Amino acid sequence: MGAALADPQPTLAQAKAKLEKLNDKADKVVDRYNTATERYKKAKGTYSSLDTSYKRKLATVADLRAQVAGMAVDSYKLGEDITSWPGIFGSNDPQGRLSGLAVAGQLSQERLQKLAAFDRENRGLKIERDKAQKALKAADKERDAVQKERSEILKLVAQQKKLLKKLGAYNPGNPNSTGIKYTGPASGSAASVLRFAYAQVGKPYVFGGTGPGGYDCSGLTQAAWRAAGVSLPRTTWQQWAWGQSRRVSLDALQPGDLIFSEGLGHVSIYAGNGQIVHAPQTGDVVKVVKLSAYGRNLVGAIRP
Structure with a gap:
């Protein structure tokens, strides 16, 4: 046999x-x-x-x-x-x-x-x-x-x-990463948000993570905007609902805006110059990528 x-x-x-x-x-x-x-x-x-x-x-x-x-x-x-x-x-x-x-x-x-x-x-x-x-x-x-x-x-x-x-694509990240310096066009509160978010680059995605050693997507956006003195709700759904009166067109994005994917399963921060910073998924790290390479359908954005 x-x-x-x-x-x-x-x-x-x-x-x-x-x-x-x-x-x-x-x-x-x-x-x-x-x-x-x-x-x-x-x-x-x-x-x-x-x-x-x-x-x-x-x-x-x-x-x-x-x-x-x-x-x-x-x-x-x-x-x-x-x-x-x-x-x-x-x-x-x-x-x-x-x-x-x-x-x-x-x-x-x-x-x-x-x-x-x-x-x-x-x-x-x-x-x-x-x-x-x-x-x-x-x-x-x-x-x-x-x-x-x-x-x-x-x-x-x-x-x-x-x-x-x-x-061969698993990245455990470094909970003690000091990130990178933000040099984009943001000013005011948005600059504080992005300086914080960029300082987290290299830290691992952790489901339910709110820092400082790791984040999930909404944990990062909440922590970044907290650094600018703005209190966001915890989850992606809650952040989208909270920003109902603050929604902006995807064609008019400004640094610091929160961008939501279709289904509200993910949120990222617009960094300016066509880039976003976000905590993507398990096995990856907080990173800066081109919005055009993001690869997800987007539902909208809010400006906290």
């Missing part, structure tokens, strides 16, 4: 075509991953804030509970009628019960205020606790979404690295 034939090796053109498809898919997954991460951070932050409020409220209630207990003890020592006190806390209408006791002269105004405060804080505590629990559930849901996206993207990254190494 003859030996089994091995699967034929793909041609260079076939491998590059497959790599391009993987890159497009990875761009979209990276953005979903980044979006899920941002949502998780927001949900977790909401929970942390409410949890702090809950603990603060809990301490207030504990203090009021101690005051109420002390009032009960004082009333007992003074021979006052305290048989109604349990009903105050078990009543469906404690505020009305308290008012009735005050009218009957069984409670001083000060005691009434303390007990009313006790009731209010208890009600507030429950509301805060319920909010915190809902926020935590939302955070857990977002965390699960992040993990699912992360698993998918790790598989894509492994495929890309394998293919790039087979092509």
Whole structure:
């Protein structure tokens, strides 16, 4: 029986075509991953804030509970009628019960205020606790979404690295790269943006990367514009939506403009003189290339 034939090796053109498809898919997954991460951070932050409020409220209630207990003890020592006190806390209408006791002269105004405060804080505590629990559930849901996206993207990254190494085109980059000097036509804020972006040249593309040792495409644009004092959202989709009122024609690009690919899977920075600086894909590094050689369909640009 003859030996089994091995699967034929793909041609260079076939491998590059497959790599391009993987890159497009990875761009979209990276953005979903980044979006899920941002949502998780927001949900977790909401929970942390409410949890702090809950603990603060809990301490207030504990203090009021101690005051109420002390009032009960004082009333007992003074021979006052305290048989109604349990009903105050078990009543469906404690505020009305308290008012009735005050009218009957069984409670001083000060005691009434303390007990009313006790009731209010208890009600507030429950509301805060319920909010915190809902926020935590939302955070857990977002965390699960992040993990699912992360698993998918790790598989894509492994495929890309394998293919790039087979092509002899894998570039691990240097997280400590000092980049290159920007000498283009930008001025003002755009010059600050491009000086920062050019200083990152040579650093590796890292999915979910926001620096300083590596970036994904929107992580680089966000960090570069932050260097100029402008706060951009985290993901490509969010940056495109944020810049809805700042969109400019691709025929009127100026240095510093953000250029988005079709499908919003990728974003780069226009550097002037027909060039862009961007973090391309896994296995590559932050680099400066000609816009004409970019090789992707473009959907538009925004000017932060």
